[in-house]
Amino acid sequence: MPTHPWTTTPITAELLRGALDLERTAHGVLPHRLPARARAQCADPQLAMVESQPAGVRLVFRTRATAVELDALPTKRVYVGAPPRPEGVYDLVVDGRLTEQASLSGGNTLTIDMTAGTAEHEPGPVGTLRFSGLPDRVKDVEIWLPYNETTEIVALRTDAPVEPVPDRGRKVWLHHGSSISHGTDAASPTTTWPVLAASRGGVDLINLGFGGSALLDPFTARAMRDTPADLISVKLGINLVNTDLMRLRAFTPAVHGFLDTIRDGHPTTPLLVVSPILCPIHEDTPGPSAPDLTSLSAGRLRFRAAGDPAERASGKLTLTVIRDELARIVRQRAAEDPNLHHLDGRELYGESDSAELPLPDELHPDAATHRRMGERFAERAFAADGVFRS
Structure with missing residues (x-):
């Protein structure tokens, strides 16, 4: 357990990189890679699924925390007749170095039948990831979301305060x-x-x-x-x-x-x-x-x-x-x-x-x-x- 009380930090655009839009949902925040105006111009379920899968989207923050928890609601795909898809992976990067990886249990399920051209959505529970043992110093933390699972971010908790990372001036x-x-x-x-x-x-x-x-x-x-x-x-x-x-x-x-x-x-x-x-x-x-x-x-x-x-x-x-x-x-x-x-x-x-x-x-x-x-x-x-x- 952390040595300090948990701090819950609201998910804002300042903490998310790689998304063009954030949708507030009943559970939390859903990153989108196309803006709402673009999404409104196409009813294709394939596009709706993939643009909401957060490829390249990551939470980025500066903190002294040694423990981080992330509550999220993923949507996992199942293809009828095909082998199970691998679980989506979350990559924890600390000061530019990949430090830990984890997957999230629970979540919604989207069952796709490619031969029939159908898809069935089954709701599931929110899951929690926990990363602990982080170095006890001020550091830049990135949590890269799974590229293959639509991910609603429900809550970010840490055992020390969080702040946005200043612009590093990179292209x-x-x-x-x-x-x-x-x-x-x-x-x-x-x-x-x-x-x-x-x-x-x-x-x-x-x-x-x-x-x-x-x-x-x-x-x-x-x-x-x-x-x-x-x-x-x-x-x-x-x-x-x-x-x-x-x-x-x-x-x-x-x-x-x-x-x-x-x-x-x-x-x-x-x-x-x-x-x-x-x-x-x-x-x-x-x-x-x-x-x-x-x-x-x-x-x-x-x-x-x-x-x-x-x-x-x-x-x-x-x-x-x-x-x-x-x-x-x-x-x-x-x-x-x-x-x-x-x-x-x-x-x-x-x-x-x-x-x-x-x-x-x-x-x-x-x-x-x-x-x-x-x-x-x-x-x-x-x-x-x-x-x-x-």
Whole structure:
């Protein structure tokens, strides 16, 4: 037990990093990664689920406390017929060093049947995390929330007072991408590839990676336009194939429009367009992606490409088509926008990586691949000659 009475600290925007909006709920505070105006413009339950999953969101405070308790209400996902999902992980970082990890029992359950296209929500109890034995000195504490569990923060208790951490003057990197940027199948919230890259680059991350939802939505572009940032990147492609959302005729002007909107708020900010990493099932075969029912019946979650390669002639998108077009668009725009840059995603994960570290479910990288991608992005973007160099 703590040697001093517990102090309960209200959860405010001053203590939360990486969220664009805070919603007051019946239980506490729900961080959102899209503002309310954007959320009101899309009724897609997939987007609603993933933008409320706090990828890159962390509580940050300064304290002398040796014990910290966090009450939270997570929403955990269960996929019918698939192996259980790993529990969400909370990472405790003290003065920049990962110190402890924990998971939270209890919480709500969202049961998803991919074959039927249904989802059922079952309410559950609030849980409590406790971190103890922290050093008895003034220190900066970060609690990184699970990237894969919607998390309502109910209460923060410490055995010494808490105050916000002053601005450290670090650059803010605003990134948008798919489930791979979101963090799917990384080991923990501080080991997703964007967080690893941000750590190496010495920048503060705002992660707008939305699983299944990097779809060139205008409201996402407007959210990026209106968010203060020193560095911006957009990783585009895989979800447009996954969902079979548009054809090449629509894709090209949609990319231009997305970049135009970002530039309305950030006219000279370094802006990096990243094309898809290698994904063998969709390199030359259009979407949509579909669960592999044979694997699912055997208790494994894997995906397959359900499109027909012949449909490329009618404008259906593949990753090869998207990479070529993104490179062309950036070349065209860079003639008038010297701060616009391009990175081929296969520089982060390509043919040789696929042979060594194949995508376990055919779509998402594993923990080792997240680490490799984070290191490579940092080498290319934050190095002395990188596009995000200081």
